[in-house]
Amino acid sequence: MDIVMIGGIVLLAYLIGSIPTAVWVGKSFYGIDVRQHGSGNAGATNTFRVLGKKPGTIVMLVDIFKGWLASSLAGLLVNWGAISPDHLIQFKLLLGVVAVLGHIFPVYVGFKGGKGVATLMGMVLAVDLPVALLCLGIFVVVLLLTKYVSLSSMLAAISFPLLLLLPMFRPEDPLLLVFGVLIALMVVLTHKKNIDRLLRGVESKANINPFKSK
Structure with missing residues (x-):
C-alpha cells in the first residue's frame, strides 16, 4: 500500500465532503445562513424547510454527489496501484465515511454542518448501486x-x-452488512430531536409542492 497516496486521497475525500452546499447556496442566492434558521443544520433537510423546494433539491443532489465522488476515489487508488482490488469496498466505505464526517464537521465554515444523510446516500450509491436505488426510492x-x-x-x-439480508442482495463482504447496520443506527441517533417532534406532531414539513416555489 502507498500510505502517502492513500493519505492524500483521504484528505481529498474530507475536503469534498466539507463543501457546505446549504450554507453557500443560502448565502449566495438568498442572503440567508440556513444555520441560523429552522433546525440550525446546514443540510438538505433544513434547506427544504427554510428556503423551499428548488434550493433544497439542489443542495440534496450536490450533497449526494459529494458522497458518491468521495467513495469513488477508491477506484483511483486501485488504478494507481496504491491498494489491491480486493480492498476496493473497504476503501469505498472508508472514503465515504470521511466525506460524511466532512459534511458534519466542514472545515470551510467553522465545523458546523449538517447530519450527512444525503452525503451518506451518495456513498451508498457508490458502494452498492441496486440497494441504494431502492433506498432512494x-x-x-x-x-x-x-x-x-x-x-x-x-x-x-x-x-x-x-x-442486504435478502438473498438477492446479500453482499460477498460481510463488512458491508455491518456497515449497513451502523448506518441505520447513526441516522436514527442523529435524528433523536426529529423523532421527538414527529411523536409530538410538530415536525416541520418540507416545501415540495410542485406548483409552489419558494
Whole structure:
C-alpha cells in the first residue's frame, strides 16, 4: 500500500465532503445562513424547510454527489496501484465515511454542518448501486406521502441493512452488512430531536409542492 497516496486521497475525500452546499447556496442566492434558521443544520433537510423546494433539491443532489465522488476515489487508488482490488469496498466505505464526517464537521465554515444523510446516500450509491436505488426510492415515496424529510431519511437508512439480508442482495463482504447496520443506527441517533417532534406532531414539513416555489 502507498500510505502517502492513500493519505492524500483521504484528505481529498474530507475536503469534498466539507463543501457546505446549504450554507453557500443560502448565502449566495438568498442572503440567508440556513444555520441560523429552522433546525440550525446546514443540510438538505433544513434547506427544504427554510428556503423551499428548488434550493433544497439542489443542495440534496450536490450533497449526494459529494458522497458518491468521495467513495469513488477508491477506484483511483486501485488504478494507481496504491491498494489491491480486493480492498476496493473497504476503501469505498472508508472514503465515504470521511466525506460524511466532512459534511458534519466542514472545515470551510467553522465545523458546523449538517447530519450527512444525503452525503451518506451518495456513498451508498457508490458502494452498492441496486440497494441504494431502492433506498432512494423509499426516501422519495415517503417524502411525497408525508413531506417529512427526517422520516424519509430514517426509513431509507433502516431499509439498507434490511435489504442486504435478502438473498438477492446479500453482499460477498460481510463488512458491508455491518456497515449497513451502523448506518441505520447513526441516522436514527442523529435524528433523536426529529423523532421527538414527529411523536409530538410538530415536525416541520418540507416545501415540495410542485406548483409552489419558494
